[in-house]
Amino acid sequence: MAVGACCTEIQQRRVELVENYSEHLTRLLDILFNVGAVTEEDLSLIRGSAVRGERECMRLLLDVLNGRGEESCRAFLYILQSVQGETTKPEQAKKQEHLKKHKDILARQHSLVDYLSIRGHNLGQDETWYLTDITFSRQAGYALPSQCRHESAGVGDAFRTRTDEICVFRDLYENLLSKLSSGVNMLSGVAGSGKTTVVRRLVREWAAENTSSKIVLSLSFRELNLITQEQSLQDLLSDHYIHLKPFLHELLSSNPPKFLLILDGLDEFCYPLNFEHTPKCSNPERVQPIQSIVVNLIKGILLPGVSIFLTSRPHAVSKVPPVLVSQFYSLLGFSLAQQKQYFEQNCSSPEAAAAVWASVSSHKPLLLMCHIPAFCWIVSTALHDGGSCLCPDSVSAKSGEKGVLENANQPNSSLGPSEVLLSSKPVTITEIYCCFVKSIVLFHVQGRSEGSHHTRLQHAPHVLGEMQPILKSLGAMAFKGLLERRFIFESSDLSSFNLDSTKISQVFLFEILKEDRASLTFEKGFHFIHTSVQEFLAALYYVLQSLSGSDPFLGLKPSTGQYLQSAFKQMASAFNKFGKPRRLFRRRIKKALRCGVQHQSGHMDLFSRFVCGLLVPRTRLILNGFFPDGPKMHLLRCQPSPDPTPPFLLHLLHSQLQSSTLSPERQVNVCHCLYEAQDPGLSQRLQDWMKVLSQQAPGQSGSLNRDWSELAFLLQLSSDVQVLNLDAQGLDADGLRRLLPVLPLFSTLSLGQNPLGSEGASVLSLVLRNPDCRIQRLWVVATGLGCEGLKILVEALKENHTVTDLRMAINKIGDDGAGYLAELLRTNCTLTDIRLRDNLVTDKGAEVLMAALKENTTLEYLWMFDNKFTKDGVKKLKEFAKTRPNLDIKVCV
Numbered sequence: 001m002a003v004g005a006c007c008t009e010i011q012q013r014r015v016e017l018v019e020n021y022s023e024h025l026t027r028l029l030d031i032l033f034n035v036g037a038v039t040e041e042d043l044s045l046i047r048g049s050a051v052r053g054e055r056e057c058m059r060l061l062l063d064v065l066n067g068r069g070e071e072s073c074r075a076f077l078y079i080l081q082s083v084q085g086e087t088t089k090p091e092q093a094k095k096q097e098h099l100k101k102h103k104d105i106l107a108r109q110h111s112l113v114d115y116l117s118i119r120g121h122n123l124g125q126d127e128t129w130y131l132t133d134i135t136f137s138r139q140a141g142y143a144l145p146s147q148c149r150h151e152s153a154g155v156g157d158a159f160r161t162r163t164d165e166i167c168v169f170r171d172l173y174e175n176l177l178s179k180l181s182s183g184v185n186m187l188s189g190v191a192g193s194g195k196t197t198v199v200r201r202l203v204r205e206w207a208a209e210n211t212s213s214k215i216v217l218s219l220s221f222r223e224l225n226l227i228t229q230e231q232s233l234q235d236l237l238s239d240h241y242i243h244l245k246p247f248l249h250e251l252l253s254s255n256p257p258k259f260l261l262i263l264d265g266l267d268e269f270c271y272p273l274n275f276e277h278t279p280k281c282s283n284p285e286r287v288q289p290i291q292s293i294v295v296n297l298i299k300g301i302l303l304p305g306v307s308i309f310l311t312s313r314p315h316a317v318s319k320v321p322p323v324l325v326s327q328f329y330s331l332l333g334f335s336l337a338q339q340k341q342y343f344e345q346n347c348s349s350p351e352a353a354a355a356v357w358a359s360v361s362s363h364k365p366l367l368l369m370c371h372i373p374a375f376c377w378i379v380s381t382a383l384h385d386g387g388s389c390l391c392p393d394s395v396s397a398k399s400g401e402k403g404v405l406e407n408a409n410q411p412n413s414s415l416g417p418s419e420v421l422l423s424s425k426p427v428t429i430t431e432i433y434c435c436f437v438k439s440i441v442l443f444h445v446q447g448r449s450e451g452s453h454h455t456r457l458q459h460a461p462h463v464l465g466e467m468q469p470i471l472k473s474l475g476a477m478a479f480k481g482l483l484e485r486r487f488i489f490e491s492s493d494l495s496s497f498n499l500d501s502t503k504i505s506q507v508f509l510f511e512i513l514k515e516d517r518a519s520l521t522f523e524k525g526f527h528f529i530h531t532s533v534q535e536f537l538a539a540l541y542y543v544l545q546s547l548s549g550s551d552p553f554l555g556l557k558p559s560t561g562q563y564l565q566s567a568f569k570q571m572a573s574a575f576n577k578f579g580k581p582r583r584l585f586r587r588r589i590k591k592a593l594r595c596g597v598q599h600q601s602g603h604m605d606l607f608s609r610f611v612c613g614l615l616v617p618r619t620r621l622i623l624n625g626f627f628p629d630g631p632k633m634h635l636l637r638c639q640p641s642p643d644p645t646p647p648f649l650l651h652l653l654h655s656q657l658q659s660s661t662l663s664p665e666r667q668v669n670v671c672h673c674l675y676e677a678q679d680p681g682l683s684q685r686l687q688d689w690m691k692v693l694s695q696q697a698p699g700q701s702g703s704l705n706r707d708w709s710e711l712a713f714l715l716q717l718s719s720d721v722q723v724l725n726l727d728a729q730g731l732d733a734d735g736l737r738r739l740l741p742v743l744p745l746f747s748t749l750s751l752g753q754n755p756l757g758s759e760g761a762s763v764l765s766l767v768l769r770n771p772d773c774r775i776q777r778l779w780v781v782a783t784g785l786g787c788e789g790l791k792i793l794v795e796a797l798k799e800n801h802t803v804t805d806l807r808m809a810i811n812k813i814g815d816d817g818a819g820y821l822a823e824l825l826r827t828n829c830t831l832t833d834i835r836l837r838d839n840l841v842t843d844k845g846a847e848v849l850m851a852a853l854k855e856n857t858t859l860e861y862l863w864m865f866d867n868k869f870t871k872d873g874v875k876k877l878k879e880f881a882k883t884r885p886n887l888d889i890k891v892c893v
């Protein structure tokens with residue numbers, strides 16, 4: 001083929017083009033791509049070599065153009081002219097243009113489309129509309145958290161401390177982008193709580209704004225992991241932001257406070273951070289290891305005055321010493337109102353949203369998990385369309401499309417008295433995840449338009465059977481990742497599990513497995529949309545293998561070729577024949593549960609819960625067609641499978657619970673496992689708890705060692721307990737914190753004779769401020785509140801509108817405490833009854849209270865026996881009482 005004139009010109013001018021135009025590479029690539037002279041693959045290839053520098057990229061571009069032929073070369077030469085024109089513009093204007101381009105590029109890199117596009121939203125300009133506002137807490141600095149449980153357990157108010165304040169995205173945004181902001185601002189949040197979404201939103205809103213004086217730079221630790229050679233900060237940034245290169249040196253050396261540097265995902269950083277012994281380096285041009293750059297940035301030695309926004313999951317927060325953190329934010333997740341709003345924004349119709357919300361709000365375990373946005377997404381996918389297989393009264397059924405499994409999920413009458421367990425909707429977390437996977441396989445993979453909802457449900461067993469190999473391989477990879485604590489997979493991982501990444505892309509990408517491209521190297525990486533999905537698929541694989549009589553650990557070996565694999569299989573099945581399959585099966589399940597117990601970090605907690613859930617035949621029915629022992633078709637049309645939960649599983653879990661070596665956190669997880677296994681004895685366990693609590697004689701509290709998390713869990717399952725009496729149970733502030741998720745839900749909370757102190761009062765203040773608080777009677781007699789604790793309580797009561805009855809005898813509140821109460825009584829219109837016996841209040845305190853009561857008309861009882869009043873004081877109080885016939889004041893000397 002004859003070489004055209006433009007191709008030849010490019011070859012002849014190669015050296016000059018590299019010399020003069022490398023710095024315009026980004027712009028050139030953008031335009032060339034827009035006019036179709038290069039493809040997306042070309043872009044990836046060229047940008048992929050960015051680590052070797054701009055000039056190398058430019059050479060590659062020239063090679064690519066050569067390969068693409070005359071037309072592309074002509075386009076390139078034409079574009080050069082316009083770029084040439086730009087080089088003559090004045091410096092300042094050029095700088096502005098580069099910054100504008102920087103904003104555009106950053107906004108594109110931080111688009112929100114990944115998951116929003118799944119719902120088929122047409123994202124116009126205002127894509128943030130689809131984001132639900134989320135609640136944060138903020139405090140100066142942070143204290144090291146104790147973390148031994150699955151992080152998803154630590155959401156909502158359970159994360160809060162006494163000194164923090166509540167805020168929303170806007171507050172965070174304004175704080176970080178304010179001129180005065182500097183130092184390290186850290187955002188901590190559990191997996192899937194929305195940290196990256198916050199980062200994306202922040203970058204996009206900044207890019208759309210014209211007035212901000214800050215320049216945002218954003219890097220993820222996932223990308224920094226790929227830097228294996230020593231580098232300078234300046235090179236790192238100019239490789240990452242080629243378009244800023246001409247000004248970077250000047251910007252970095254003249255005005256670091258102008259920058260907001262975002263570092264996302266500290267928990268994923270694979271290099272150790274040594275804050276004590278890393279050599280100091282303040283020169284951005286000096287070459288050093290990547291971890292030293294990070295340490296020097298965080299310590300404020302490199303780029304002094306720069307603002308850093310660091311995000312991390314809670315377990316990795318402590319990698320940065322508390323003294324270096326100026327503001328600490330926690331993502332508390334969605335409040336109840338925000339959860340509701342999420343479903344309204346993300347379900348296809350108001351009716352669908354209402355049905356999903358009705359289902360979620362009636363099951364406390366679901367409700368608690370829905371603090372986490374990623375879980376809301378899973379739940380809405382599961383219940384919104386896939387859930388109709390299980391929910392006869394959900395939306396699609398209402399609209400006339402009855403689910404095929406409609407009858408298969410009659411109330412689980414054999415499950416025991418618990419109201420929760422009797423429900424006919426998917427209530428266990430395992431059932432939700434089964435619906436999620438089924439929903440994706442049925443309604444998303446096959447294309448939304450093919451066949452009606454009803455037809456697709458009818459073909460579900462067939463489709464699930466077909467998808468089984470791919471789900472199984474995905475599950476094996478997920479399981480291997482879990483064992484190795486790996487959450488990011490490379491293309492080579494996929495192929496070692498016989499997974500074809502293009503096929504996966506068509507089928508699951510966005511829905512289950514997300515593809516990421518590191519912007520430094522453009523290498524592909526994959527991670528499950530949420531770690532809980534990884535844990536579910538791992539459990540699915542584990543149970544499938546175990547039920548098929550295969551060892552789940554065998555399937556993890558890298559692909560060893562067809563022949564060897566089948567030889568392996570034959571050996572395993574021969575071994576199984578000799579080795580009593582049932583015994584082997586049980587041993588394997590035991591092994592899976594041990595995984596959960598052994599990992600103190602809690603990272604296998606959900607995995608073991610899912611394994612338990614999937615061992616329940618009724619739950620497996622949702623994925624009928626996937627498992628080898630799938631229920632026969634006739635069962636789908638009549639009564640549910642009569643098989644109960646395997647007794648050996650319940651026996652195993654109960655014996656784990658009895659183990660004296662089990663830590664409280666693991667104990668709670670075993671409770672969760674029992675819930676997933678639909679244990680009929682759970683409600684009995686709650687009753688046993690109640691019995692123990694009611695039998696506890698006062699005075700023995702010191703010797704008690706209760707697992708309050710377990711009680712909290714059991715209480716979540718029961719909606720009918722209104723009164724929580726924990727008098728004299730040795731309950732301290734820490735125990736109270738563990739009960740936090742359920743405390744607001746009782747009408748009477750009796751906590752007398754426990755060593756709560758002012759710390760406990762702080763926990764109570766969170767309960768009283770909770771918008772869902774239902775407490776009417778708060779009894780905190782002899783709980784060591786003191787004046788300090790009372791002050792905290794009073795502040796919270798000023799905002800609370802539910803408590804009518806406050807009993808707080810024997811708390812040594814003194815006259816100062818009486819003063820705080822008086823302050824409260826001036827504005828509070830809810831309290832009708834206050835009992836203040838034996839609280840060291842003197843005549844002075846009584847005077848203050850009487851003055852305040854002149855402004856209060858709602859209080860009906862004020863009992864103040866055994867305080868330090870003089871005869872004169874008592875007389876005055878009695879006289880005052882005569883002026884208030886509707887108020888019963890009781891005193892004695």
Ligand SMILES: Nc1ncnc2c1ncn2[C@@H]1O[C@H](COP(=O)(O)OP(=O)(O)OP(=O)(O)O)[C@@H](O)[C@H]1O
Nearest residue numbers: 115131132134191192193194195196197373374377
């Ligand atoms: N404010 C929000 N409104 C709506 N959906 C949200 C919001 N925040 C997060 N999500 C949803 O939750 C998913 C997980 O969010 P994101 O990836 O930001 O979590 P993360 O905390 O960074 O998780 P990880 O620690 O696993 O990296 C998102 O893909 C999105 O579906």
